[in-house]
Amino acid sequence: MATMTEGPVTALPSLSNEEIARYSRHLLLPEVGMEGQQKLKAARVLCVGTGGLGSPMAFYLAAAGIGTLGLVDFDVVDSSNLQRQIIHSTKDVGRLKIDSAEEKLLALNPYMKIVKYNTLLSSANALEIFKDFDIVADGTDNFPTRYLVNDACVLSGKPNVYGSIFRFEGQASIFATEEGPCYRCLYPEPPPPGLVPSCAEGGVLGILPGLVGVMQATEVIKLILGQGEPLIGRLLLVDSLNMRFRELKLRKNPDCPACGTHPTVTELIDYEQFCGIPPAVQPGAALINGVPQISVTEFKQQRDAGKDYFLLDVREPHEFKIANLGGYLIPLGEIQKRVSELDTSREIVVHCKMGGRSQQAAEALQKLGFKKVQNLAGGIQAWSEKVDPAVPRY
Amino acid sequence: MKIHIPTPLRQYVDRQATVTVEAATVGQALHALTNGHPELKKHLYSEEGKLRAFVNVYLNDEDIRYLAAREETPVKDSDSLSIIPSIAGGRLDSLQKD
Numbered sequence: 001m002a003t004m005t006e007g008p009v010t011a012l013p014s015l016s017n018e019e020i021a022r023y024s025r026h027l028l029l030p031e032v033g034m035e036g037q038q039k040l041k042a043a044r045v046l047c048v049g050t051g052g053l054g055s056p057m058a059f060y061l062a063a064a065g066i067g068t069l070g071l072v073d074f075d076v077v078d079s080s081n082l083q084r085q086i087i088h089s090t091k092d093v094g095r096l097k098i099d100s101a102e103e104k105l106l107a108l109n110p111y112m113k114i115v116k117y118n119t120l121l122s123s124a125n126a127l128e129i130f131k132d133f134d135i136v137a138d139g140t141d142n143f144p145t146r147y148l149v150n151d152a153c154v155l156s157g158k159p160n161v162y163g164s165i166f167r168f169e170g171q172a173s174i175f176a177t178e179e180g181p182c183y184r185c186l187y188p189e190p191p192p193p194g195l196v197p198s199c200a201e202g203g204v205l206g207i208l209p210g211l212v213g214v215m216q217a218t219e220v221i222k223l224i225l226g227q228g229e230p231l232i233g234r235l236l237l238v239d240s241l242n243m244r245f246r247e248l249k250l251r252k253n254p255d256c257p258a259c260g261t262h263p264t265v266t267e268l269i270d271y272e273q274f275c276g277i278p279p280a281v282q283p284g285a286a287l288i289n290g291v292p293q294i295s296v297t298e299f300k301q302q303r304d305a306g307k308d309y310f311l312l313d314v315r316e317p318h319e320f321k322i323a324n325l326g327g328y329l330i331p332l333g334e335i336q337k338r339v340s341e342l343d344t345s346r347e348i349v350v351h352c353k354m355g356g357r358s359q360q361a362a363e364a365l366q367k368l369g370f371k372k373v374q375n376l377a378g379g380i381q382a383w384s385e386k387v388d389p390a391v392p393r394y
Numbered sequence: 395m396k397i398h399i400p401t402p403l404r405q406y407v408d409r410q411a412t413v414t415v416e417a418a419t420v421g422q423a424l425h426a427l428t429n430g431h432p433e434l435k436k437h438l439y440s441e442e443g444k445l446r447a448f449v450n451v452y453l454n455d456e457d458i459r460y461l462a463a464r465e466e467t468p469v470k471d472s473d474s475l476s477i478i479p480s481i482a483g484g485r486l487d488s489l490q491k492d
Binding site for chain 2: 140165186191246247249250333
């Protein structure tokens, strides 16, 4: 065994000859070396999410020799994930993401321990899960969980290695270290729901979470090694379409509600409520924010029975080309401008991909004086699922 | 000077990635931008006229909140302003699977 036997290194786990051979290219770097590789083996890193960001992050952390990798996810693999969530394969569709990820990670590196949490990270379980890890890597895809991860990291004193993506653009940083800012120093509050379209409605370039997730893995490894200049107090911006990287300065806000001098966030809160997300709407709810909801099956029946509806499609023109129901196309962003194209006397049914944008459009139309507006619940996805499978899902 | 518009807000500026304005201060530049694009104004400012909490504006690489003169800070043509909104990456409407 080539392990060192003196100094503080004795507390670190030793490497077997097989591990030494495996990590040879790390051991040859003076910045890693034997001690650094042992630190990686001793490290416990939690990946929150095993999707777009979590896939490359967990893959590279496993390859690098992180000793204990925790995986938190409640989701199952869907075929639309495979364009970017490279840890999952076609055969895994329908399987729990953490099971699929565990299989790939252990196949890559059997000298590590995987700890699986098949759950939605919540205020009830976050601190309990975080306590067994040294670093938290945030690969989540929604605002409530981002604020939850941040606050739980601040409260438990663990660095939050952050990455986030939208279409062609990404952000990365390290939050919640003792000296550096946290996510709330940067953004004290989330945008109201519906202001920004989600990945599911807005799309994302498949390589982008690869770029950003690998940056997160890099920062995790540097934190463990104590080498280089960590991305603390800096927000790295990636624009993959123009292939430009920029960096902005971040400062710790003394008035930050989470990590400031007089914090008001002293325990975890209800993050869905904080983000303005109404409690989950029961499928089949008759009215949302004053807009009547019509199900795809009901819409089909009524239209077949001869009822006259004006079907308004508020998606983007490129989505219309993928699949459409023959509706009249006015993208959500153009509704105000093009409202004169609509007839207030007609019964209007508004639809989009999943029902979110059409709900916003229907609410806007109501405010503009349209009385007979309904939202097609579940959108064209639900139509494909329940009425006509010949309509492709995207 | 140039103002960089992030992807989520480009729909309010005719899909431009950058908007060029004539201005002597940060405040004037933002004013010129939102005057030309009233829909954008609603997304950047609250009804009380305050910059929204989920949007940050940077003069070059510095957050304007931390500039000594804030919006009164003088700008040159070679400076750039960037609007950086918070992005989460995926589902925003619900944590439950669609």
